[in-house]
Amino acid sequence: MSLARKGRLITLIGLGLLALVYVRALAFTPVERLQGPAQKIYYLHVPAAIWAETAMFLVGLAGIFYLFLKDPRLDRFGAASAEAGTVFAGVVLTTGPIWGKPIWGTWWTWDARLTSTLFLFFLYIGYLLLRGAVDDAALRARYAAVLGICGMCLVPFIHLSVYLFRTLHPQPIVLKPSAPSLPGSMLVTLLLSFGVFTLLYVGFVMQRYALALAQAQPDERSAHA
Amino acid sequence: MRDWLSQAWTVARKDLLLEFRTRTGIVSALVFTALVLTVFNFGRDPTAVPTIDLAPTILWVTFTFAAMLAMNRAFQLELENDALEGLLASPLSRTSLYWGKLLANLVFVALVEAVGLPLFVLFFDVPVAAVLLPLVGVIALATLGFVAVGTLFGALVIRTRFAELLLVVILLPFLIPPLIGAVQVTARLLGGRPLSEAGGWLRLLAAYDIAFVTLATLLFPFTVDE
Amino acid sequence: MEGGAGGGRVVALDDVTFTLQAGQTLAVFGPNGAGKTTLLKVLAGLIRPDAGRATVAGGRGAIGWIGHQSHLYAHLTVRENLLFWAALYHVPAASRAHRAAEVMQRLGIAEHARRPVRALSRGLAQRAAIARALIHEPRVLLLDEPFTGLDLAAAAEFRALLSQLRGAGRVVVLATHNVGEGAELATDVAFQRRGRFVHFAPRGGRAPAEIAEQYRRALGDAGA
Numbered sequence: 051m052s053l054a055r056k057g058r059l060i061t062l063i064g065l066g067l068l069a070l071v072y073v074r075a076l077a078f079t080p081v082e083r084l085q086g087p088a089q090k091i092y093y094l095h096v097p098a099a100i101w102a103e104t105a106m107f108l109v110g111l112a113g114i115f116y117l118f119l120k121d122p123r124l125d126r127f128g129a130a131s132a133e134a135g136t137v138f139a140g141v142v143l144t145t146g147p148i149w150g151k152p153i154w155g156t157w158w159t160w161d162a163r164l165t166s167t168l169f170l171f172f173l174y175i176g177y178l179l180l181r182g183a184v185d186d187a188a189l190r191a192r193y194a195a196v197l198g199i200c201g202m203c204l205v206p207f208i209h210l211s212v213y214l215f216r217t218l219h220p221q222p223i224v225l226k227p228s229a230p231s232l233p234g235s236m237l238v239t240l241l242l243s244f245g246v247f248t249l250l251y252v253g254f255v256m257q258r259y260a261l262a263l264a265q266a267q268p269d270e271r272s273a274h275a
Numbered sequence: 276m277r278d279w280l281s282q283a284w285t286v287a288r289k290d291l292l293l294e295f296r297t298r299t300g301i302v303s304a305l306v307f308t309a310l311v312l313t314v315f316n317f318g319r320d321p322t323a324v325p326t327i328d329l330a331p332t333i334l335w336v337t338f339t340f341a342a343m344l345a346m347n348r349a350f351q352l353e354l355e356n357d358a359l360e361g362l363l364a365s366p367l368s369r370t371s372l373y374w375g376k377l378l379a380n381l382v383f384v385a386l387v388e389a390v391g392l393p394l395f396v397l398f399f400d401v402p403v404a405a406v407l408l409p410l411v412g413v414i415a416l417a418t419l420g421f422v423a424v425g426t427l428f429g430a431l432v433i434r435t436r437f438a439e440l441l442l443v444v445i446l447l448p449f450l451i452p453p454l455i456g457a458v459q460v461t462a463r464l465l466g467g468r469p470l471s472e473a474g475g476w477l478r479l480l481a482a483y484d485i486a487f488v489t490l491a492t493l494l495f496p497f498t499v500d501e
Numbered sequence: 502m503e504g505g506a507g508g509g510r511v512v513a514l515d516d517v518t519f520t521l522q523a524g525q526t527l528a529v530f531g532p533n534g535a536g537k538t539t540l541l542k543v544l545a546g547l548i549r550p551d552a553g554r555a556t557v558a559g560g561r562g563a564i565g566w567i568g569h570q571s572h573l574y575a576h577l578t579v580r581e582n583l584l585f586w587a588a589l590y591h592v593p594a595a596s597r598a599h600r601a602a603e604v605m606q607r608l609g610i611a612e613h614a615r616r617p618v619r620a621l622s623r624g625l626a627q628r629a630a631i632a633r634a635l636i637h638e639p640r641v642l643l644l645d646e647p648f649t650g651l652d653l654a655a656a657a658e659f660r661a662l663l664s665q666l667r668g669a670g671r672v673v674v675l676a677t678h679n680v681g682e683g684a685e686l687a688t689d690v691a692f693q694r695r696g697r698f699v700h701f702a703p704r705g706g707r708a709p710a711e712i713a714e715q716y717r718r719a720l721g722d723a724g725a
Contacts, residue, residue, distance in 0.1 A: 117497050169448050176445035183435035188501075193431050196494045197445060200424065203490055207452040207483055214475045215455065285588045289574070296576045361572030361633075364545045365589045366562040501548045 053263070057256030064249035071243045079239045091149040093239055097247035098141040099163050102170055103205060105135030105251065109177070110202020113195035122266065125191035128198055129181060130258035134251050136174040142167040162212050169208045173201045187266070279371050286367070286375025291382055293352065300348050301386065304341045308391040311337045312398050326399050331461035334395050335454055338388055338414070339421065345383045346425035347442055349376045350433045359433075359499075369496035377426045377491075384422055388414055406464040413464065413480070417457035420483045424449045427491040430498045449487075456480045513539040514550065515696040521689070523640070526673040528683035530716050531693035537676035540693070541568070541643045544674065557641055562590055565639030567647050571630040575619035579610060579629050582618060583636050590637035604632045608662075624655055631662070642666060644675040648682045660686065680716045684709035692719050 051059075075093050112128035115121075146164045147157040158164070177197055184190035294300055315333045319326070353359040362372060392414070396403050403410055428446050432438040457480065460473040470477070513536045521527055531537050542548045543555050545564055557564060566572075573582045583601040592600055605611040608628045618626060627650070634642070644663075648656050663686055667673045675683045676693075684690070684704075690712055692700040699719050704712070 169451055172448040176448060179441060179444055180431070180435065183432075183437060183441050189434060192497055193435075196427075196431060196498055199494060200427075200449065200487075200490060203486060204449055204452070207479070207486070208448075210479055210482075211452045211455045214459075214479060217475075282589065285585065289577070289585050292581070293574055293576055356572075356574045357570035358572045358574060360547060360568075360570060361566070361586075362589070364547055364561060364564065364566050365586070366560065366591060367589050 052260065053256055054260035057253050057258075057260055059253075060249060060256060061253030064246055064253050067246045067249065068243070071239065071246055074242065075239050079235050089149070089153075091145050093243040095142055095145045095149060095163075096240065097244040098138045098145070099167055100244065101247050101251050102135050102138035102142055102167055105131045105138065106170060106173065106198075106205055107202050109135065109198040113198035113202070116191060116195045117199075122187070122191060125194065126259050126262040126266070127255070128194060129262055130255040132174055132177050132181075132198070133258050134254040136171065136178065137254065138247070138251070139167050139171040139174060143171060162209075162216055165212050166208050170205070173204065177201060279368060279374075282367055282371035283374035283378060286362075286372060287378035287382070290349070290352065290376065290379035294348075294379070294383065300345065301383065304344045304383070304387045305390055307344060308337055308341045308387055309394055311340060312391070312394055316398055327401065327465060328462075330395075330399055330401050330465060331458045333399070334392075334461060335417075335458050337391055337395070338384075338418070339450055339454060341387045341391065342384045342418070342422060342425065343443055343446065345387065346380055346422065346429045346446075347439050349380055349426060349429045351429075351438070354433050363499060369499060370492055372499070373426065373430075373492055373495040376429070377423060377488075380422050380426050380429075381419065384418055385415075388418065401465060403465070405467075409470055410461065410464050413457060413460045413477075416477070416480045416484060417453045420453040420480065420487055421446075421450050423484070423488045423491045427495055427498065430495065453480060453483050456483070513696055514543065517696075517698055518553075519691075519698075519701060521672045521674070523670040523672055524667070525688045526667045526675065526686055527689045527691060528687035529674065529676040529691045529693050530678070530680050530683070530712075531676070532678055532720065534695075535678075535693040536696040537678075537693055538568075538645055539696075541566075541645050541674065541676055544641075545643055559640055562637065563640045565634040565637070565642045566645070567631055567634045567642070568645035569649070571618075571626060572633060573618045573626070573629055576617055578615050578617050579605065579621070579632070580614040582629065583632060586633050587636045592637050600636055600638075604636050607635075608632050623650065624652075627651070627655070631659075635666075640671055642671055642673045644673065644677075646677050647675070648677060648679065656682070680713040681709065684712045692716055694720055 071093065072090075075090050079090075081087055081089070108131045109128045112124045112131065116124040116128065143164070146159075146167075150159055151157055177194065180197055181190055181194050184193055312333070315329075315337070319329060350359070353362065363369075392403075392410075395401065425442075425446055428442055428449075431445075432442045435441055456476040459476045460470075460480070463473040464470065515536075517540065519527075529537050529540065539548065543550050544557060545566055546555070546557075546561055572586070573579075574585075577585070580601055583604065584597050587597045587600060588594070602611065602614075605614055608631060610625055610628050610632065613621060613625055613629075618629060621629060647659065651659060660682075663673070663675075667686065673686075675686070677683050687704050689703050690700070690707075691698050691702075692715075700715070707715075
């Protein structure tokens, strides 16, 4: 089975499992006391946020290896990971407000996770725009690697800025969206969801990678003409 | 070591000489700064929000935008003069080239800030006399960080479409941590609070500078070499 | 040098190997797109070949490049330009001014020393570009289509200058698509087509016309 087909299969399985996780979340996981049913979106929100960030690290890592090894596969992987990361960041940024409105009464709040993910989203957009602005494949790969590495190194600073800002400006909200301690059943659901998101990441990356490979093939063929 | 520094200075000197010969870059940046500060004044309602609360943000947004104007020209200049290849073919080390450009950019931005700060004080009647020295220190600390990244990205965008626009877009996320830090420290200084209260932010600025100056120096050769 | 340079989609240089000693002048003839510029760039260290390597005794500092781009800053004066490039090429500070004056004298542009480059005519600007390439007294000269845009008189002057320069134990590599231009200066001749050397031999006693004929025959079929 080709890479693209495998990727699509994994993605579909992932989406199917996600639906199952949600059945579990809605029917078999207790409703959170303070937040009510809206809290259920948490199971989408948190794993997506984790993967949005992890994807950036992988982009940076791929960049480092590319600069030394010059293997175009690393560049394709970086691009695929960036696109997957953008999607996940988008999920966080849309589920956040959906969660926030019933609980806080506002669509947007500058809480740690949303803010960090917003900056991450800007990073991804910049990365994808840079890729789009360079025609030559080798040049594009090199530039993307440089930006990816810088992006990866920026992430800790984003967290630091947000952390410093929050400790000095305590949020007026009583409810913490990122509750660290969860009762067992909720934790299990969360972990399951995380597993599913991992699967989704892999599926997305495989599909995008396959697409990039297919686009690159004609060029490689003409090189040996 | 000294050779590396002197070569960097040779590049910086040439850039500054060119800049002051043509003057278009520096004049636009200065005019832009004055314009932004003026517009901010008309955009606010002094009865609703005291100036002092907004002042740090106004100052830093102005500086950042003016700096972005400056950073574009560093490598654009070489492209315009068809000189980039010449620089790369010469024995000039890539690191010296980066540091030379960084130095020239810093001088350029420092000049804009040196004019912008008094204008800011004038327009918004902000008491800076007591904290002038620490304020200048913070300005220098924050500026180094984003100019270091901006210089690297300036080299990154020269062979792309819509170079100026792209530079702004990819630079934006990298401006946020130093900008937030600078605004926080500036706010504390202008509010008469001791600098120690802003310790965390100062450490952030310093760490950012060290991290990104190093990273930019390491990555620069990959940006210009084929 | 030896090796090849890819570039991803197009193979610009394919299996080129040669060594040049002091006093040799290699003329590389080939149509546009044959890879002549790529060859020179690999020699200058501007492009790293995908395979193989290029070594120039003395490194970058020993190379003088004359090509399409002038590498002169339009708003700086000729003298300022020369001093800048001299500094980059490690000409000792004390001798820079002297060398600049010398090379400007040699190229007949001394009286324009303090004029900005953008104020110079095309011919003068070209001479300034040559001055820039020579100021550090390079032992290796790389010339990429140096006769482009020169009228007959200027071309003759340049040829005279070149024959002076190559005498002093220098290595010269000259790339051009015009077989008539470099042949009489060369000690070695190469024809390049699609990245490969289809001919590489000492000039022997061949007259330029003969070389031109051989070139036409070697590259006439199938063209570029």
